[in-house]
Amino acid sequence: MTQVLLKGGRVIDPAAGLDATLDILVDEARIAAIGPDLAATAPIAEIVDCKDKLVLPGLIDTHAHVYQYVTGRFGLNPDLCGVRSGVTTLVDQGGPSCITIPGFRHFIAAPSKTRVLAFISAYIVGGLEGHYYPDLYRPECLDAAATVKAAQANSDLVKGVKAHAEIGGFARWGLDVMKIASQIGRDARLPVYIHFGQLWPKPEHGGLPVNPDSIFNQVVETLKPGDILAHPFSRHPGGFVEENGRLHPLVPEAIARGLKVDVGHGSHFSFKTARIVLDAGVVPDTLGADMHGYNTHLPAPAGTPDSHPDEEHSFLGRTQFSLVSAMTSMLALGLPLDQVVRMVTSNAARMIGMEGELGTLKVGGVADISVLDDRRGRWVLEDNEGTQIVTDRMLTPVLCVRDGVRYDANSPSLPLARAA
Structure with missing residues (x-):
C-alpha cells in the first residue's frame, strides 16, 4: 500500500468552493481523505510538507x-x-x-x-x-x-x-x-x-x-x-x-x-x-x-x-x-x-468533457494534485515583443501527484525567474 500525505498546504479547489489550510491523504491512486491534521490517521504515509504552498487539483x-x-x-x-x-x-x-x-x-x-x-x-x-x-x-x-x-x-x-x-x-x-x-x-x-x-x-x-x-x-x-x-x-x-x-x-x-x-x-x-x-x-x-x-x-x-x-x-x-x-x-x-x-x-x-472527474479534489476521486510555490518579491516578466512588466507574485511548480504517484517538478524546460 502506497500512501502520501500532503500536509498543511493552502488547498484551493474552486469547483468545491474550497480554500483552506488542510491535509490531503492519497492512498494508491485515489484521494482517501481531505481535512485538518490527518497525520494520526496515516502513520505509514510519506509526508510531504506543503506549508506556505498552494495545493490544487491537478x-x-x-x-x-x-x-x-x-x-x-x-x-x-x-x-x-x-x-x-x-x-x-x-x-x-x-x-x-x-x-x-x-x-x-x-x-x-x-x-x-x-x-x-x-x-x-x-x-x-x-x-x-x-x-x-x-x-x-x-x-x-x-x-x-x-x-x-x-x-x-x-x-x-x-x-x-x-x-x-x-x-x-x-x-x-x-x-x-x-x-x-x-x-x-x-x-x-x-x-x-x-x-x-x-x-x-x-x-x-x-x-x-x-x-x-x-x-x-x-x-x-x-x-x-x-x-x-x-x-x-x-x-x-x-x-x-x-x-x-x-x-x-x-x-x-x-x-x-x-x-x-x-x-x-x-x-x-x-x-x-x-x-x-x-x-x-x-x-x-x-x-x-x-x-x-x-x-x-x-x-x-x-x-x-x-x-x-x-x-x-x-x-x-x-x-x-x-x-x-x-x-x-x-x-x-x-x-x-x-x-x-x-x-x-x-x-x-x-x-474536455471531464467535469467532476478531473479539475477537482474529492474523497474517492482520482489522486491528481499539483503543488506550487507562491512567493512574494519583485520579478520581471517579458513577452516576445520585448514588453516587460514587474510582478510581486511568482508561482513555480514544486511537484505533482498523478494517479497517486509523486513527481518532482524538475523539467529542463521550466523558465528561471528574473529578479527585478
Whole structure:
C-alpha cells in the first residue's frame, strides 16, 4: 500500500468552493481523505510538507504539442511539459490526425506518466513540423468523414477538433477550411478549437485579398456553442484585437452565443494585447501554455528545420514559459488567484468533457494534485515583443501527484525567474 500525505498546504479547489489550510491523504491512486491534521490517521504515509504552498487539483494544460518525433521539432516530450512541470493532464492541440491517431495512442498517450488527451487535427497530416508546409493544409487535405470516424472510435482520447483561422490560410483558401472543420465538430459532437493570428506567411504570388479584421466575424458565423476561440492575447492581427487597437466588436456577441476563450499563451502572447482585451471585460475561460519545439530551448531532433517560415513573427521564442509561469502572467495582469486556478482546473475539465472527474479534489476521486510555490518579491516578466512588466507574485511548480504517484517538478524546460 502506497500512501502520501500532503500536509498543511493552502488547498484551493474552486469547483468545491474550497480554500483552506488542510491535509490531503492519497492512498494508491485515489484521494482517501481531505481535512485538518490527518497525520494520526496515516502513520505509514510519506509526508510531504506543503506549508506556505498552494495545493490544487491537478493542473490541466489545454494547449500542448507533444506528438514527439512524429511532428518533428514541433512535438515536445509529454512528461517534460506534464508531470515534470507540475501538470497532470495535457491536451495536445492538433498533433494527431485521422491517419496518425493510432500512433499517438500507442507511442504517446499509453506510455506517458502524464495523462495525455488530444484535439484531433482537422487536417489529415496533423501537426507535422508545426504546420511548416502550408500546402498540406488546403481544403483538399481534409477528410471530414475519416476524421469524424477516428474521433468517435477514440472517444476516450479525442476531446475536440483543432483548426486554424489565420491570415496566411485565408489568403490561400478563404473560409473553406473553416467550414469543413466546423462540420467535423458538428458531426463528431465535439468542440472545435480555433487558432487565430498569423501562422503562415502570405503567398508570395497571387492569393486572395484579406482584411485581417474580417476574419473573426467570418469564422464565428461557422461555429456552435462550446467551440473555443484561441489566442485572445496574440500580438498578431486577425484575431480579438482589430488593427485600430480596439477589441473586435463581435467578441462580446460571440461569447454571449456560448463560444469559449482559451489563452493559448505561446510565443505570440502580448501583455499589450492582453491589457486591451481584459480592460474591455473579456476574461478567458481556460489557459493553455502552447509550448512547442519552436518556442522552447530544448534540443531539436536531427534533421528538423532550424526555424519556422513565419520568422518575421518571431516563432522562435526568446522568453521561456510554462503553464505555471503563464498563471503568474495572468496574476500580474490583475486576474484573481481563484479565477486563474479555475482556468487550469475546473474550467479546463469542462472544456474536455471531464467535469467532476478531473479539475477537482474529492474523497474517492482520482489522486491528481499539483503543488506550487507562491512567493512574494519583485520579478520581471517579458513577452516576445520585448514588453516587460514587474510582478510581486511568482508561482513555480514544486511537484505533482498523478494517479497517486509523486513527481518532482524538475523539467529542463521550466523558465528561471528574473529578479527585478
